[in-house]
Amino acid sequence: MNSSITAADALGQGTSLTQQRRKIQRRSLAVLVTATILGGLGDGAALSVGALLLAEVSGNDAISGLGSAMFNAGAALAGIPLARLAAKYGRRRALVTGSLVAMVGAAVAIFGSEIGQWWVLAAGIAMVGVASAVQLLSRFTAADLSLPEHRGRDLSIVVWAITIGAVVGPNLLGPGAVIGELFGITPLAGVFVFPIIAQALAALVNWRGLRPDPLLTARAIVAEAEADAAAHPPTDSHGYTASAPQPTTSHPATGPQTVTQASSRFARSLSPQVLTIFTIAMAQAIMVALMAMTPLHLMHHDGTPELVGLTLSLHIAGMYALSPVFGYMVGRLGALQVIGIGWVILLASIVMAYIAGGSHLLVQIALVLLGLGWSAVTVAGATLLTDITPVAERPKWQGRSDTTMNAAGALAGALSGVVFALGDFSFLALVTGVLLALGAISSLRLGATRRTGATATADAH
Structure with missing residues (x-):
């Protein structure tokens, strides 16, 4: 399928456009969920063992911290290139390419561990991190053909599919060790066999299943609608077309000049996408x-590895398990309203983290709320970004969003250790409160910008 495809080619002749669109959307959603589960299994397995294997290969515990950093760096660096690939050739090719890069990265990680070169292992982990960028791209793919009122729901279903890999992946260390012994490689490195298989299967599922390509089909539908509108321009109650000159009144202040000036001022304002x-x-x-420093905080207050594992599992459940609920709320309440709910939940999480002290229960509550608040803001934010961006420009802005999101996470993870060392978990919570204030201000500005844009549009008519 190429970029010159028509809606008829994509949807088929002789059937309702809406019916065919819904049929393709349902199939695409099933394909994306399946591929995301497969990719997430290998993704979670590799992330869980990366730090341990780096420490073993390098002989230096300090190097182990590079595992998460390299994984997130790989995801961040892949965001924009994958988006450009999607913009030019469609989502299918971008998703498959990302999965294949992650598959090769898993093989590189095994090779690095076998030759005893931690930097080769780290490079492989970064390549495996591209699978995370594929997951983020998949959620946007789910929104390409979705009807506006269902975008939040469809996007959140793919986000929910990440839960399985995130929960099951860390539990593959034991089976990975068995596979490592079977193939005669380092037991820990055996876990990377799972990403090789899982990413290959995910690539195959997307390659075979995403036909026609959701993004290219969405573009074809928009192009055909625009062509039809140009061929049959709407008329007003006086019989004038939108492009025809209409009689003017004696009120020049409300003419095209004023509308143009208003549009220019709106265009110069901070972009809603930004x-x-x-x-x-x-x-x-x-x-x-907050998540990065939770294990250390718990261990400083008589925690155990089992307690840490349980706390992080609860946090992950908060991140993904209720994402369909937030997607449904976006459709019912609106994206900005759900983002506001997310900030309130995150504020509650920060307060709980601040007062938690040595209470394991309060830390666990804080981490669950942290996951829920994150889910609300990111699901609603991704839906809003899709809604406010024209189809032709979506891959570009979505790629920027994924790259910025991963980069922010990598930077926050690196600096959280410094902040924690300078103070404690409560001090870290205070610092994240500043970030929350910045995010809330951005949301308020976003709401005001959208209202300004709506006012300018109304004045034009």
Whole structure:
């Protein structure tokens, strides 16, 4: 399928456009969920063992911190290239390419561990991190053909599919060790066999299943609608077409000049897309900063590895398990309203983290709320970014969003250790409160910008 496809080619002749669109959307959603589950299994397995294997290969515990950093860096660096690939050739090719890069990265990680070169292993982990960028791209793919009122729901279903890989992946260390012994490689490195298989299957599912390509089909529908509108321009009650000159009144202040000036002022204001991306990035930074230091905080207060594992599992459940609920709320209440709800939940999480002290229960409550608030802001933010961006420009802005989101998370994760060392978990919570304030201000500005744009549009008519 190429970019010159027509809606008839994509949807088929002789059937209702809406019916065919819904049929393709349902199939695409099933394909994306299946591929996301497969990719997430290998993704979660590799992330869980990366730090341990780096420490073992390098002989230096300090190097182990590069595992998460390299994984997130790989995801961040892949965001924009994958978006450009999608813009030029469609989502299918971008998703498959990302999965294949992650598959090769898993093989590189095994090779690095076998030759005892931690930097080769780190490079492989970064390549595996591209799978995370594929997951983020998949959620936007789910919104390409979705009807506006269902975008939040469809997008959130793919986000929910990440839960399975995130929960099951860390539990593959034991089976990975068995596979490692079977193939005669380092037991820990055996876990990377799972990403090789899982990413290959995910690539195959997307390659075979995403036909026709959701993004190219959405573009074809828009192009055909625009062509039809140009061929049959609407008329007003006086019989004038939108493009025909109409009689003017003696009120020059409300003429085209004023509308143009208003449009120019609106265009010069901060882009709604930029504000939305910044909002998502702040939620990501808050989530990663608090999550990254939770294990250390718990261990400093008589925690156990089992307690840490349970706390992080509860946090992950908060991040993904209720994402369809927030997607449904976006359709019912609106994206900005759900983002506001997310900020309130994140504020509650920060307050709980601040007062938690040595209470394991309060830390767990804070982490669950942290996941829920993050889910609300990111699901609603991704839906809003899709809604406010024309189809032709969506891959570009979505790629920028994913890259910024991953970069914010990587930076927050790196700096959270410094902030924690300078103070404690409560001090870190205070700092994340500043990030929350910035995100909330961005959301308020976004709401005002949208109202200004709506006013300018209304004045034009």
